[in-house]
Structures are given as structure tokens and as C-alpha cells.
Amino acid sequence: MPQVQASPLVQASASLSPSSSQDRADFAHLYRDLMPRLTVFVMRHGANGHEALEAAQAAFALAWESWETIDHPQAWLRRVAYRQLLKQRDQREHAHEDLPDRPGGRCPAEAVEMEAQEVLVLSVLAALPMRQRQAFAWVYDGFSAHETAQHLGVSAEAVRQNLARARKHLKQTWQLMKEGTE
Structure with a gap:
């Protein structure tokens, strides 16, 4: 029987952090709890809602990749989200294609009121x-x-x-x- 190889995307996601189920659960819990507050934190630096959400999401994406090496995730995420905001502003002059939304779960940032x-x-x-x-x-x-x-x-x-x-x-x-x- 021929062996089926996983797609490169599946292979890449299998090697991403965090590696243990407890670490993944901890990350998910922090994401649910902190995402709305992190978005507002970035807004306090002068970002509009869209910019703040994008910076916060980028920070969490980077946290996922380095989760097991982060000692103080709440502070780390704030520093990185702020840097992401600055990076976005530097790249603002470049046009980006609109990406279609994919159906799925509910983003915790929607809870920002x-x-x-x-x-x-x-x-x-x-x-x-x-x-x-x-x-x-x-x-x-x-x-x-x-x-x-x-x-x-x-x-x-x-x-x-x-x-x-x-x-x-x-x-x-x-x-x-x-x-x-x-």
C-alpha cells in the first residue's frame, strides 16, 4: 500500500509550539482572557480598533511559535504587540489585498466593548x-x-x-x- 505524505502545511503545524497539551490549553486560556485587554492596550498607544486587533493577533502568533521560552507572557505580549503596531505603521504605505474571512470560531477581540x-x-x-x-x-x-x-x-x-x-x-x-x- 502506498504511503501518504502529509502536506507541507500539516508538517509545519505539527512542529509548532507549544508541544504539550497542557501548554496548548494554557495558551488558549491566555488568548481568550488577554486578547480583548491586549487589543485595548494597543489602542491606548494611539491605534484604531483594526490596527490594535492586527497587532495583538500578530503578537499572539509570535507567542505561539515561542511559547515554551516565554517567562512572562502578559508582559511579553504587550511589548511585542506594541512593536507590531510600529511595524504596521511603517508598512502602511504598501497596499495589502483584502483576505476573505473564513468561517470558524469567535474571536475574543470581538468582546472588546x-x-x-x-x-x-x-x-x-x-x-x-x-x-x-x-x-x-x-x-x-x-x-x-x-x-x-x-x-x-x-x-x-x-x-x-x-x-x-x-x-x-x-x-x-x-x-x-x-x-x-x-
Whole structure:
């Protein structure tokens, strides 16, 4: 009987990480829980919903390939998603074909729901300098100034200063908007 060879795609997917069923389950759980929050995290850096979703998905794809070597997946995914956003913006001038959607499961990013106030905060954040946006996004997601500094490669004092500037700007903008509606 002739031996049937698997297609190159099947062969490639069989060698991808994570290798154990527990690791795959852990990855799936993190994807379900973190994908909506990661998308919003990227939006806090000035991305629109589409850009943020694309960056977050790219980060998870890279995480899948390196899953067994990642020590702190939540921080790792945030760093990589931010880098993916920057990469997308560099490539924005090149046209891409629209790919058809394939039927399948439900993407956790569809669970991203924002109230009007959060949409407003995101638009104000988009006007901030990048370092202030980064500090705000990381700390807002529950990372300490020290942890944020480690992941961004800056001092904790720089994170605190940028965070204070971001909060001041947000407060001033909020005050101006309140005065404009009265």
C-alpha cells in the first residue's frame, strides 16, 4: 500500500509550539482572557480598533511559535504587540489585498466593548507623546512603575514622570471639555 505524505502545511503545524497539551490549553486560556485587554492596550498607544486587533493577533502568533521560552507572557505580549503596531505603521504605505474571512470560531477581540468615556480617553491619549502613552497604558493595565520601566527599558522615575504628565494632560483636556459643554 502506498504511503501518504502529509502536506507541507500539516508538517509545519505539527512542529509548532507549544508541544504539550497542557501548554496548548494554557495558551488558549491566555488568548481568550488577554486578547480583548491586549487589543485595548494597543489602542491606548494611539491605534484604531483594526490596527490594535492586527497587532495583538500578530503578537499572539509570535507567542505561539515561542511559547515554551516565554517567562512572562502578559508582559511579553504587550511589548511585542506594541512593536507590531510600529511595524504596521511603517508598512502602511504598501497596499495589502483584502483576505476573505473564513468561517470558524469567535474571536475574543470581538468582546472588546468600550463606553463613550473610554473612547474619549483613547482619543485624548492618541494626542500624547509616545512615552506618556506607553507609561499610561502599562500602568493602567496593572503593572507597577518599576515593572513598566523594566519592560520599556527606561528608569522607574521616567515612567512616573511620563505618567504624571499624561494624567495632567488628561485632566486638562477633561476640564476643557467639561467647560465646553456647560
